[in-house]
Amino acid sequence: MKVLVLNGPNLSRLDIRDSSIYGDMSYPQLVAHIKSAAESNGFEADVRQSDDEATIICWLHEAADENIPVVINPAAFTHYSYAIRDAAELVKAPLIEVHLSNPLSREEFRHTSVISGVANGTIGGFGPNSYSLALIALKTLIS
Ligand code: DQA
Numbered sequence: 001m002k003v004l005v006l007n008g009p010n011l012s013r014l015d016i017r018d019s020s021i022y023g024d025m026s027y028p029q030l031v032a033h034i035k036s037a038a039e040s041n042g043f044e045a046d047v048r049q050s051d052d053e054a055t056i057i058c059w060l061h062e063a064a065d066e067n068i069p070v071v072i073n074p075a076a077f078t079h080y081s082y083a084i085r086d087a088a089e090l091v092k093a094p095l096i097e098v099h100l101s102n103p104l105s106r107e108e109f110r111h112t113s114v115i116s117g118v119a120n121g122t123i124g125g126f127g128p129n130s131y132s133l134a135l136i137a138l139k140t141l142i143s
Contacts, residue, residue, distance in 0.1 A: 008075030
């Protein structure tokens, strides 16, 4: 089964972001990690990244139209994009929000997620394993 794994702004630059927060995996390494975790759980991951809100909204529309489950790290959009929230709400297949870091242990503006309310669940704080755990949760939700 196909799963869309959507990554928001600045995640393509993991190699130059703060490694004490985001770890030392580059974005291409993260993509390889996600694809392998997906395969172990019986999924084929289509992993995408965009810095553009509209593009992420189009991808969520695609998931809604084609009934594809979603794992999404909306990155900074998590904290303020009502447009991404509304698009995520259209997805009727399971949708899981993930974060590499634990936003609740960071600055106060990161404590709000406008996406969580329309996600089946949120996993954060486990680095790349947040994605692996999300894929395990997805498998459980679907079977
Ligand atoms: C993030 C957390 C967000 O607060 C931040 O803006 C990101 C990445 C994470 O994966 O930990 O860009 O979503």
